[in-house]
Amino acid sequence: MATRRLPATLRFLSAARRSELQGLEDLVRTCELVTDISRLVHALQKERGYSNIYLSGTAPQHRQQLDQLSHEVGGLERRVREGFERIEPDNLGAAEKTRLFTRIAYALHGLDELPALRRRIRDHRIDMQDAIAVFIRLIGSLLAVVFEAADTAGEPDITRSLVALFNFMQGKELAGQERALGVAGFASGYFEPALLERLERLLEGQERCFDIFSRFCGPDALGRWQAFCISDANVQACRLREVARRTSAGAAVDPHLCELWFDLHTARIDLMQQVEQQLEQDLLDRCRESSERIRTELHNHRLLLDRLADMHAAAEQAKLFDVHVSDLDATPQDGMTARVARSTLELLQSQSQRVQGLSEELREARQALNERKRVEQAKQQLMKQQGLSESEAYAWLRQSAMNQGLSLAAVAERLLAITGEVERSSKPRPPRPRSKH
């Protein structure tokens, strides 16, 4: 079949299938990179936590541990850097490739800045909040690479796995930020109202991320998550939150509570990592399954094409014995040609339906990926237009969702649709064409 020239229809059908397989092979490499990023992020979160407690000044004994953590990050960082070099995203479109490369450049820039940051932390030449901010930016830039991977994957099962993993990573990162914020709060003896407000936002964020994660993860990860939710590590960390909420300038607590907070939240986050590892495993399993399935399908598809090509060749052979001036003078299609046409059409229809189904499934999963972003946008919109605070805006969205029995995302989507309409209609529009019918 390789040497025989197929009719154009069959060649394109076959090219369609081949590009599917090739895209999947690139995607598998990207998913391996994603799991490496997930490990690096976990190590960075740990380094951020210990840098934080070290900078709080209450625990100088953490210096050695900090060096050890920096060393661990170094090893994982090398893997990720190698992964970036190896990536050949032929499965991506130009716009997606541009986005991915820009995100990678951003992440690399953050990694390049790590050595200088570490020196400043060791020498106490940086404020705790500033150090946290640098780590948050760096981790955010790595998460953005994972987001792009999820947003551009062309296989629904893998996309769902990536959506679950990305949201879990994002939720865990907010948990890490909560840990850092709590250390800062307890280290100063109490939580300022602004700090408490930020704490609440981090909790809302975690809730939304874990909600999306739980809609897209597999049963094993969900089981681990449920076990996490009722675990001592989680329950105790939550309890200390209540203590934090009750502090104020007039009701300060022992600054050394920051170490207990740190330990409890570290245990919480470490337990989260077990869910994350399950998600990484699920992702790689989905990759393997999809590769195998598509390989089998491709093989069957080739057999089908081969048979059709034989039929085409026979039909062409039969035509050779007729000589006509033009197509219009030719004899009507004989049974053979008609049969070939029908078989080709069936193959086309089944492929079209499959492709359409894939597109719909992808759309759904990608929509979920953007849910958080849309809720964020809706909140900004409300703050800007109604003059609400961030908490009020969120409360409003939440209440509307409950009243209407909809998800937060659906309410956000509607709000943005209305605002979009209003903005669109207030722009000077070209005059509407008249009398079309």
Next chain:
Amino acid sequence: MATRRLPATLRFLSAARRSELQGLEDLVRTCELVTDISRLVHALQKERGYSNIYLSGTAPQHRQQLDQLSHEVGGLERRVREGFERIEPDNLGAAEKTRLFTRIAYALHGLDELPALRRRIRDHRIDMQDAIAVFIRLIGSLLAVVFEAADTAGEPDITRSLVALFNFMQGKELAGQERALGVAGFASGYFEPALLERLERLLEGQERCFDIFSRFCGPDALGRWQAFCISDANVQACRLREVARRTSAGAAVDPHLCELWFDLHTARIDLMQQVEQQLEQDLLDRCRESSERIRTELHNHRLLLDRLADMHAAAEQAKLFDVHVSDLDATPQDGMTARVARSTLELLQSQSQRVQGLSEELREARQALNERKRVEQAKQQLMKQQGLSESEAYAWLRQSAMNQGLSLAAVAERLLAITGEVERSSKPRPPRPRSKH
């Protein structure tokens, strides 16, 4: 710069820009193919129209004209087939490539069937409705290729041009179907209620397509469209519609009116083609402008990168004179390194913002592309769930849009969001994780 090894951050930044340019070059080829498809579709619509009037039996004199039209289609078909062969959609992701190739295979299959169809038409061995159906399928498959091109283009200006052109082509195709339907109606002396209902749907469809077109086209095309709307060709064709609406089994008209209908609607569609030609021109202009702009940007970007690379090299050179066991022992960043880092960050930020802006613009244009599909889906939903007829469902959507001061698409989007919510919540869902905070 080509031989010098750039730091990884800059290499990825530069790769991001290069992929943008390369994607655009592929896109330009795709747009040329789109304009060829648009011409082929126009010729096929004409051939359909004349086949139709020929099959109506009222005008056997059209046989020669029909042969001439088939010949014209043949020339344009060859160009499109060559375009399909030349297309190398490296600018597309795997899923998009799979979709595009499948659509092309479908279109090719339709083109392969043309000779047999033509013989059956000449010999009156096919029913008028069946012949129309085959042409509609073929033209639909060609439009689907244009849809994919619009849905996957990575440049907002070009995407907007493609969205305008696709919607115009789709509207004109519905105008062509209206012409065919009218010929069938008048040839039998009157319009059955079912036929009139289909006529109304074709009008609604045209209105929606031309509405989206007019939101995305340039001023020249809009000017031509406005001239079209008030042209005699359009106004007279619209008037004959009123006659069609007043016919019934008890109030039949002269079947020869079908020729007047055919001529008026042919004049209407031919005039539409002038708008279409303007859109094709606009599309090619946008391609040329974008190529030039990106080339200039790429050149400036290279100069910037070059300067940064020099700075990096100088900073590295300075470091060579320091010998340290590890990064942590190294001297703090000197002013040079810090300056390089800052400049790199600025470049990264501007590129990130640009890429983000591009993604948003693309999202908007692609959303409009799918508007009609969403309205269609919402209509189906209403018919299924509320037991409405197609017209009632459309009327309901339209009324809701007017009541709420929203577009049809926004109302459809909301309706689908609610239904999606309901469906999602009625599925057996995994138990919600407890006690997250």
